[in-house]
Amino acid sequence: MKVLIVKLSALGDVVQSLPVAMAIRRQLPEAQIDWLVERPSAGLLQDHPALDRVLVSPRHEMSEAQGLPLSPLTGFGRALRSVRYDAVLDLQGLMKSAICVALSRGERKIGWRGGKEPLAALAYNHKLAPFDPDRPALERYLDMLEPLGLERPAKIEFGLSPRPEELAAARSLLPWPDDGRPMVILHPMAKWDSKLWPLASWVELAKLLGAQGVRLVVSGSRDDRNIGRLIARHSELGEGLLDLTGRTGLKELAALLTLADAVVCTDTGVMHLAAALGTKVAALFGPTAPWRTGPSGAGHEILRAGLDCSPCFERFCGDAQCMIQISPDQAAQAALRLVSGR
Known part of the structure; x- marks a missing residue:
C-alpha cells in the first residue's frame, strides 16, 4: 500500500498526527508512507522511522520570492504526482490542504465532511462524518485508520527519539556540568496573542525556580530572541539561566526537551513535542481547552484561571485575564512537582 499523509502545519498538529503514521507502519510494515508538510515543521519529519518520503509545500518559498515564482510550484507538482497512492489522508481539513489532495494522484482521498472550511470536502471521494471538536485532536486523527482497514493502536507512539549525536550536540549547548541539578525549559511564546x-x-x-536551585533554559525561534533576552536580563540569574532563543532547530530542540526535567509553556507546538518525547509539561491554558488540545499522556500539570469566559478560542483579547490570573507561584509549584516526580 502507498499512503500520503497531508498535514501541513502547525508544529503541534504535526506532532499529534504522528501516531497515525506509526500505526500504519506497525500494521503495514512494507507500506510506502509519505508526508506532505510545510517548511517550518519539515525538519522534525526528516529521518522519521515511519516515513519514506517528506514532501515540502512550496508555500513559504513562493511567498518569500519576488516576481512570479513558478519553478518551486512546478517542481512540487511533479513530486506530488510522481506516485499513485492507494490512499491520501487529509488530516488538516482546510482548503490549503484540500487543494494538495485534489492535485495528488490517489485512488481514495479521505477527509472529514464539514469542518472549519466545508468546501475542502469537495477534494475527497471518501468522507468521514464531521468530528466532535471537543474530542482530543489526536483521537480524531486516528479515525483516519478505519477507512484503511487498520486498528487503532493500543499504545500511542510518536516515533520521536533523538539520536545519540543529537543529544550530544544538545548537551554541548549547556554550560553546566551534569551534576544532577534539575533543568527546566521555559517556552514563553505562542502563535495566538x-x-x-x-x-x-x-x-x-x-x-x-532559580531560588530553588533549578537551572533554566529559555527556548524559542529567532523571532523570539527579544523576549528571551528580556527574561534573561530581568530575572538576574546570571549563569543559572541560558537563553537559547533562535539557536536551535527542531531536532536540537527535541534533544533539549528530552534532557529537561520539565517544561513550562503555553498551549503551543513545543508543549506537544515535549509530551511526545516523554517530558512532563506545566502548560498554561487560557483561551483554549486542554481537553481538546492538551498534552498527550499522563502526569502533566494543566494551569488555568477557571474564568467563565474561558475557553473562548479567540486569537486576540483586550483583557486576557484568563492568562494574567495564572500566578507565577502556581506555575513554579507545578514545575517543582514535576521535577520532584522525575
Whole structure:
C-alpha cells in the first residue's frame, strides 16, 4: 500500500498526527508512507522511522520570492504526482490542504465532511462524518485508520527519539556540568496573542525556580530572541539561566526537551513535542481547552484561571485575564512537582 499523509502545519498538529503514521507502519510494515508538510515543521519529519518520503509545500518559498515564482510550484507538482497512492489522508481539513489532495494522484482521498472550511470536502471521494471538536485532536486523527482497514493502536507512539549525536550536540549547548541539578525549559511564546503569559510573570517564575536551585533554559525561534533576552536580563540569574532563543532547530530542540526535567509553556507546538518525547509539561491554558488540545499522556500539570469566559478560542483579547490570573507561584509549584516526580 502507498499512503500520503497531508498535514501541513502547525508544529503541534504535526506532532499529534504522528501516531497515525506509526500505526500504519506497525500494521503495514512494507507500506510506502509519505508526508506532505510545510517548511517550518519539515525538519522534525526528516529521518522519521515511519516515513519514506517528506514532501515540502512550496508555500513559504513562493511567498518569500519576488516576481512570479513558478519553478518551486512546478517542481512540487511533479513530486506530488510522481506516485499513485492507494490512499491520501487529509488530516488538516482546510482548503490549503484540500487543494494538495485534489492535485495528488490517489485512488481514495479521505477527509472529514464539514469542518472549519466545508468546501475542502469537495477534494475527497471518501468522507468521514464531521468530528466532535471537543474530542482530543489526536483521537480524531486516528479515525483516519478505519477507512484503511487498520486498528487503532493500543499504545500511542510518536516515533520521536533523538539520536545519540543529537543529544550530544544538545548537551554541548549547556554550560553546566551534569551534576544532577534539575533543568527546566521555559517556552514563553505562542502563535495566538491571547495565549501569551505576561513577560513579568515569566521573569518572576524564573526567579522563583532559580531560588530553588533549578537551572533554566529559555527556548524559542529567532523571532523570539527579544523576549528571551528580556527574561534573561530581568530575572538576574546570571549563569543559572541560558537563553537559547533562535539557536536551535527542531531536532536540537527535541534533544533539549528530552534532557529537561520539565517544561513550562503555553498551549503551543513545543508543549506537544515535549509530551511526545516523554517530558512532563506545566502548560498554561487560557483561551483554549486542554481537553481538546492538551498534552498527550499522563502526569502533566494543566494551569488555568477557571474564568467563565474561558475557553473562548479567540486569537486576540483586550483583557486576557484568563492568562494574567495564572500566578507565577502556581506555575513554579507545578514545575517543582514535576521535577520532584522525575
